[in-house]
Amino acid sequence: TGYTWNRDLFPDPKAFIAKLHQRNLKPALNLHPAEGIHDHEEPYAAMAKHMDIDPETKVPIPFSIADPHFTKAYFELLHHPQEVDGVDFWWMDWQQGTASGLVGLDPLWWLNHLHFYDLGRGGEKRPFIFSRWGGLGNHRYPIGFSGDTVVSWESLAFQPYFTATAANVNYGWWSHDIGGHMGGIEEPELYVRWVQYGVFSPILRLHCTNVAFHERRPWGYDAETDQLVSHAMRLRHAFIPYLYTMAWRNHTAHVPLIRAMYVENPHDEPAYHCPDQYWFGSELVAAPFISPADPDTRLSRQVVWLPKGDWFGFFDGLRHAGDGFQVVNGRLSDIPIFAKAGAIVPLAANANENGTVNPEHLEIHVFPGADNTFDLYEDDDLNAHSLTPIQQQWSQRSWTLAIGPAQGQLSHLPEKRSWIMHFHNVTSESVTVRQNDIVLGLLTDYDETTSTLQITVNDVKPTDSITITILTSDKNSQGQSLSKLNACQKCVQAFRMDTWVKDRLFKQLPAIVEHPSLLQEYGLLLTESQLRTLSEIIFEAGFLRTSTRSSENEMILMWNNHETENVTYRWHGYVDNLLQRTKFQQGPLPKFGVFEFGDESITYHKGNQTSAGRISVGGWLASVPERINPALIAGLNAIVQFEIDDETAHLIFDNGQATITNSAHLQPSVTITSQKADWLDLINGDLAPEELFLSGKLSISGDMNLLLQLVDVLQVTPQSLYRTGKWQLKVQYNDYLTINLD
Incomplete structure (x- = not known):
């Protein structure tokens, strides 16, 4: 890459960029500035003169970002003219290490800093760059590019964990090569799953290279892939109001969009053992499919941990109990996304347009189970902004949603907009809609398959308020759940198996769910993965x-x-x-x-x-008698002495009884000697006994036959530790x- 357009491909770059702007698109150009400026570049002559180099010599101008004289021309001669022609921001694709000519200065960190503030000069644009990771502190300069990605399921599987844990250093706005572009094996299923993950990642950016087979256009695959990827990309665009509000939350409250589960649930141990899922904003948990479908079930499998409380499938509205693990089995069109009880999620209703103009039609998806507040953030792309409060109050018998009026500067908002509310998992007995305390006629629709009530209110000004009150049915006060039977039926429908057997199994599922032992009949007819899928659903264990x-x-x-x-x-x-x-x-x-x-x-x-945490030497010695099985020491009479630096104790075995005394014994049967640091590593599981012994850090003297007998008695390493x-x-x-x- 350089600073000169290929006129064969782009005969009129300025006109090309103008066409992109007409489509509400903002182009960036990719930079590898470490190559310097060579004589084939259009701005070479001007740059050479600035650096006191005769252009006729055609001597390359070395990159020297630590030199203020070079840096001034770097921006004013190389970048600003391109910005005048319409380039909106720059992609810093730095791969050249940390040498800068100034001791201690990382050139990428410095480049990011300079480009960020240069783009915001004059106050006409918000500072914004796109760059590789510049080190700690670079959360100040979003967005990040995670580097060239190999096309593989392993690459996809790593990205959710990578992105969520980056939030631990407040680096929240990662952009990955969705689909990859480095070798690998291209598969339509992998491409679809990668894009679906991209929908629920900080930045969705498809990435290809100059290889014909790294296809990233949805229509470059089969019809199903085209349909699913196109739908996913439109879904992403619909999420912009939610994402933009989360960006404001990140800016003001320092809470990244994507966070590992333990950030919100630090006292729940399972939260530290579910690396493939994450909080997506304040309302949702995402657990995208990251492995191929099983050939026998023809379903993808994802295991999801849900914290305490009720949770709802974002797309089907069905309730899931928290404080446990859920197995999600999905077809290629499915994406495991869960809304917390009381979740409020705003979406743009018309996702077929480019750009981020504040939408005239907004969808608000709300879920039962808890009170909640969501402040919808919107702005003019620079300074003026507004917050529209959305509040819901929920009880066993009623559900109230209140919207507006908007607060702050309102000139950037549509004069009037339509609000389309989706109340998930509800059976209503009556509905009342008020606009500024005036009762309106109802414009509603009800989807019985998902138990979703849709209410539309048109011609709402930013200064208006809307209040919707729903009286709910007792039988639906907790929300409809996906029954084990329904879940099993959906899975069996997908199974690859003999059709006659499938029909018999499907008809017998109601009885099997109640009496799982009936599955024995199908032990030779179903594969292990098929039996496992049904068993995990029925027992909720796996x-x-x-x-x-x-x-x-x-x-x-x-x-x-x-x-x-x-x-x-x-x-x-x-x-x-x-x-x-x-x-x-x-x-x-x-x-x-x-x-x-x-x-x-x-x-x-x-x-x-x-x-219980790392155990001390004294704590371990005190606990030894409690951890000895009396049956193993019946008839045993012996004295084992421990000399651990300044801590000495002897263990007395007396015909089935064991006692410990904190002192030295004059005639021990066996003496075990070690340095405290080494013994601590041993009893805390950092070292095995044989490692300590063979390295000469563990000394044993006395009756060795007795010691061999005591091996099964003394549990030196933690009981939860294996080699x-x-x-x-x-x-x-x-x-x-x-x-x-x-």
């Missing part, structure tokens, strides 16, 4: 083997929302590789549990706490489905 995303390591997540005893697990793993000691762990699947695989160990924890290597996990649903992992 497991997920997935990447932690934070590294290349894996985790196995397990859940059992209702703690049923009909779903069990059995884990078998090593606790000591040197002595070949293993341990079993089994029982009903926990409400929440996770095995986390590290480089040296596998840790397990369940419930809402990871552990890496061989392991097995078996999950069993009743007696009809067993799934083995290793």
